[in-house]
Amino acid sequence: MFNKIMMHQTEYLGYAAGIITTLAFLPQAVRIFRTRRTRDISLLWALSMNIGIILWLLYGIVKNDMPIIAANSITLCLLIIILYYKVRYR
Amino acid sequence: MFNKIMMHQTEYLGYAAGIITTLAFLPQAVRIFRTRRTRDISLLWALSMNIGIILWLLYGIVKNDMPIIAANSITLCLLIIILYYKVRYR
Helix, strand or coil: CHHHHHHHHHHHHHHHHHHHHHHCHHHHHHHHHHHCCCCCCCHHHHHHHHHHHHHHHHHHHHHCCHHHHHHHHHHHHHHHHHHHHHHHCC | CHHHHHHHHHHHHHHHHHHHHHHCHHHHHHHHHHHCCCCCCCHHHHHHHHHHHHHHHHHHHHHCCHHHHHHHHHHHHHHHHHHHHHHHCC
């Protein structure tokens, strides 16, 4: 019973972390979309984030860790948009 | 034996993901440090990433997940630098 509550709390913590770090990329994507400016964004950052988040997604799938899977799926979508704009409007 | 190999491979995948998404923030921090320009960086992104990564770190500690702990500790350091420059040179 206690373990089950602990597990739930840990899951909630993971979901909270995932929701915040995922939604964080939304204002960044919106800013780039509106300004069409990406000069201060590092191309190497955008590129390696895309690769890294794909690996985190695979890690979540292998460990069957839902907070990691959910967070990284959405983050990946937003990072693809950011990378696209970075490459288009350098 | 097979399970142990599988576990190791999963750990390696997690470490690879962690190393890439952690090192990704290095060229971004270096770029900001050199140019002193942060206009295209979203303040809301920098702020919520700092909060979110602190939560991921706690999640890693509670689940005793070393790749998550290691990756998020270093990412947090780089994000604190990025947030500092964003607030100083908006």
